[in-house]
Amino acid sequence: MLDANAQRNDAALKTETVTRASHLPVDHPPLKRAKTGVLLANLGTPDGYDYWSMRRYLNEFLSDRRVIDYSPWIWQPLLQLIILSKRPFSSGAAYKSIWNEEAGESPLMTITKAQTSKIAAAMKARHGDDVMVDFCMRYGNPSTPAKVREMTEAGCRRILFFPLYPQYAGATTATANDQFFRSLLDLKWQPPVRTVPAYFDRPSYIDALAQSVERAYGKMDQKPDILVCSYHGVPKRYLMEGDPYHCQCQKTTRLLKERLGWGDDKIITTFQSRFGPEEWLKPYTVEEVAALAKAGKKRIAVIAPAFSADCIETLEEINEEIRESFEHAGGEDFTYIPCLNDDDAHIAALAEAIDENLKGWID
Known part of the structure; x- marks a missing residue:
């Protein structure tokens, strides 16, 4: 918990930001009210099950050195000339068999949206408008860089990044974190950030x-x-x-x-x-x-x-x-x-992990 002085300082900072805004030069960029971002991350999904959508997705996924760590001199010719000429067809057929045709998206996308909506509701009930919740994908859309940029433009001055993998692996959690940190390279104003650790034994x-x-x-x-x-x-x-x-x-x-x-x-x-x-x-x-x-x-x-x-x-x-x-x-x-998906007990566990990792930022 923040001590009383820290809480007063935080409140004063918010007030000062609003007060100063009236004294800024007329050509000064507008400042958004400061908030904290919670960015959920999952593996990713192709935009469609057609050949080119599958090829773009598989190329990004299978070119990740965290996923396939063979030498690019050996792996890339094999990937580009052989694997990506055939695999988009078989993978596309597999995705077609499970595709959410009504929503025009993969089940992973549908479920991640539902998870995000429920977690956002839980955060709003606890923290009001001080926390913004969104999601990104490591591969495909919405991309991690795009969502990091959206959050900072919306006024997020701190971001908690949460890879939705219960167990840590270099090919999942680590590469999601890598992409998140790379996304900060293009920001003029980098926010303080944290990552949520694996929750396999929670x-x-x-x-x-x-x-x-x-x-x-x-x-x-x-x-x-x-x-x-x-x-x-x-x-x-x-x-x-x-x-x-x-x-x-x-x-x-x-x-x-x-x-x-x-x-x-x-x-x-x-x-x-x-x-x-x-x-x-x-x-x-x-x-x-x-x-x-x-x-x-x-x-x-x-x-x-x-x-x-x-x-x-x-x-x-x-x-x-x-x-x-x-x-x-x-x-x-x-x-x-089925996976836990947006089951209420699962959402409660994820929200619990988020709140623990927000301590010191929001209490």
């Missing part, structure tokens, strides 16, 4: 996950034999180089298991979305669900705790490709438990 987040499992299981006549916690994969090499993602995923599963009061035989951790020739974190979800079916686990549920919002990796990969692998191996009952 009790309110774990409780929100557990509630979503309990709701799903409560609707079933027959409970699944096992719950598969499927996290987005990264190369195993990243773990060996010090990335904490694998450990944070494992801890999320353990905390969820403890919150549910389950034994080790009721829940497992797996990793999906393998790309390229090298070894990634194991076990691979697509292979593990088939092995479970062959071992007699005919009913399974899958949840994706690494994703704050449903997207191509959950709605298409889990609910289609991974489901198909399970059923082809003899599985009978496959349940996908």
Whole structure:
């Protein structure tokens, strides 16, 4: 909490800004009332599922050295000449199968807008007009630089940046932060900034996950034999180089298991979305669900705790490709438990993290 003197100084600063405005030269740029910005960030989405929209999006995503760290001399010719000539078609078909045609956007965009709206309402209820909430995407639109510029032009003199990834990874949280910090390079007046750390072990987040499992299981006549916690994969090499993602995923599963009061035989951790020739974190979800079916686990549920919002990796990969692998191996009952999305318990957990990181700025 700010002490009484600091609170008076802050109030005086706001008053001084308004008072001084009347004494500024007539040609002085107008000054907006100072406020604090909260900028949420997610991975991104193509503008459409046509070839060129997909190519632009994939090119930005797969050119990120945090995502693919091979030498550009080797990777870029392969990417530009081979991968981007074919992959936009297959990825476009996948996006088309889940596209929100009514809104003309991907589900990730629809859900992120809903999350932002609810968090903005929560911040307004607590802080009035002192906090501005918006969102950006690491890849695609709305871009991080555009939203940082909008916030500063709207009068945000401090910005809290919140990558919506429960677990930290260099290929997700770090690259989002990189882009945010790069966005500050073009500003004449840089605001003080903070970033929200990973929230994989936050009790309110774990409780929100557990509630979503309990709701799903409560609707079933027959409970699944096992719950598969499927996290987005990264190369195993990243773990060996010090990335904490694998450990944070494992801890999320353990905390969820403890919150549910389950034994080790009721829940497992797996990793999906393998790309390229090298070894990634194991076990691979697509292979593990088939092995479970062959071992007699005919009913399974899958949840994706690494994703704050449903997207191509959950709605298409889990609910289609991974489901198909399970059923082809003899599985009978496959349940996908949606991401937390704009669930009220999830929004409360995110708002809690925001308020903790606003301390000293707004109290």
